[in-house]
Amino acid sequence: MRMGILGAGLIGRLTALQLSAEHQVTLFDADDERATQSAAYLAAAMLAPIAESVETSHTLMQMGQRSQQLWPQLLEQLDEPVFFQQAGSLILAFEQDSGNLQDFARHLKGVEGDDFMRIDAMRLAELEPELAAQSKPFKHLLYLPNEGQLDNRQLLKALEITLKARGVVWLAQTPAEVRGQQIRANNQLHDFDRIIDCRGLGAKTQIPSPSRLRGVRGEVLRLYAPEVTLNRPVRLMHPRYPIYIAPKQNHHFVVGATQIESEDSREPTVRSALELLSACFSVHKGFAEAEILQIASGLRPALSDNEPKIWVNDKVIQINGLFRHGYLLAPVMVEQCVALVNGHANDIPHYPDLIESL
Template sequence: MSIGIVGGGIIGLSIAFELVERGRTDITVYDRDPTQGAGLVAAGMLAPTAEAGFGEEVLQDLMSESMRRWPSFAERVEARTGTPIAYRTDGTLLVALTADDQAEVDRLIGFYHRAGRPIEPLSGRALRELEPLLAPRVRGGARAPGDHQVDPRRLLRALRMLPVRFEARDVVDLSTLQDDVIIVANGIGAAALTGLPVRPVKGQLLRLRGAEPLLRHVVRGIAAGRDVYLVPRADGELIVGATEEERGADRTVTAGGLLDLLRPAADLLPGVAELVLSETLAGLRPSTPDNAPVIDRLESPPVIVAAGHHRNGVLLAPATAAAVAETVIDGATNIDITAFRAGRFT
């Protein structure tokens, strides 16, 4: 049985990985330019707590299921490819700068408690004991110990070492593919191939670099009402992101977008101002009307689709990949993806 996967990003390659793990070898990945995928501009936060949003309770269940799978997924990817992917389990800190910011964090803490997610409220002093370089003005926040991180670029590098065929071309018509099974996992491109309402949401991001890491934990911060996340790497790199902008397919990096990131980042972590600005970039998140993915078998065209993961593509990769691989091989999956059927948009 030949399998064609349209899309060579994190979702598509994670599906290829799970199929290879299950003994499938006749796999072709179609992608003209994998460098345009959302995964290359993702920060790699694996945050089923800190990234959960109000009204996304069903999505939270899938996020939690995928997080449960991440340690094994990371271990298996590294074992098969021999490539480290910088999987870290330090947790995430929610950090508030002002009293109003603290009120918002308190609201989030209550939401996470009701959702059953592990969250530990912390004072400003306790936060600075964990991260001494945080600003003295930080009021307080919380720690989410179950949130982890991975380096998406390293993950992609590892997954591209899989024993599958890579064909560098655009697929504009699924009828041109001769594979027995076709999986559409090409992010915003899924809209044109399947008719599903997957739209681009622009996100701008900075990469900064210093001699030593300024942080050990991922920080999701609120500074004077501005949201920002700070993701440290062991080599001294710091990822700062990310805006969410309804700008269509625009990938322009703007001064305003960068200011919206740098201002709260420096307010929370003053040492940011001394780092080298090594890269600015903008990417397109594939999003749906409810910001949850579509994971489903479609009858017209007869394909399996896994797209529309919005800001959670890296986190949801293991569960999505396992659900699709089980559907291909067994005809069904034990992972509950009922809420992510395509029919919810009709």
């Protein structure tokens, strides 16, 4: 079949990858191939179904856990390696903020002992020796052994290379929209057997009512810190600025992220930069000499319940509302979409309210 995909961000590229095995795929994207304007480019790409479960539904946590299993199979299909890790994550709090950590632990939806465990300073020294050696030691800790992360920019690049090698037609810098059961781009209407709309916030005006898509602002830092070695993502529970530090390869770190109910897409503010920097310095003094590679802001595409949705209207499938869980959920969202296209939705897990037929 001829497949037309709008949006070559996270969901568009992965959907193209899965569909290109059997179908002829054309990708339309408003941006160039680096997708620097997408949420996908900015993200920390942590895969944290349990940590995120504090604010998500049980269903979303289960989708995240299935995605964890599916990621390695997706990455195996790529022509370039992508950093992917499943070494767990740590949640820390300073003495005065221990109440925040206890509250967080109370709201985790996983199973204590399997999905999360309280650990002491001795276990911290095994997992993260540099954190255990900090002058202000952490006494209140949670370890979430199954959480993961990947390098999002490596992933986007590897997908670009693989998709082009597979003959996917990639129309970069080509804004497109859905018109009825066709795609409108370059002042022309294009016909396809199926159309998949993965434009994230770019699809805001075409979301089926009564749903409403909004942008949720996030600011992140990228640091190069040769004096810091962390083996897994770390979250700091803090009453004013909870942050995470996600260590990528070669002492590169993503520190984030603010979450502000605003569609303001201006550059990051001094306040946010100070909060992120001071929080990461409070976790590890080695960040003092880190190079700031990037401070950037972006918008997460979110629906009113902050959970994702797939709408099916005859030939057109729309996937949106990935909010702060795009990497966490992408494999499952793509699996559902491909099953709809290929007609084997009964062979994979069903998630209530995920798919809506119009």
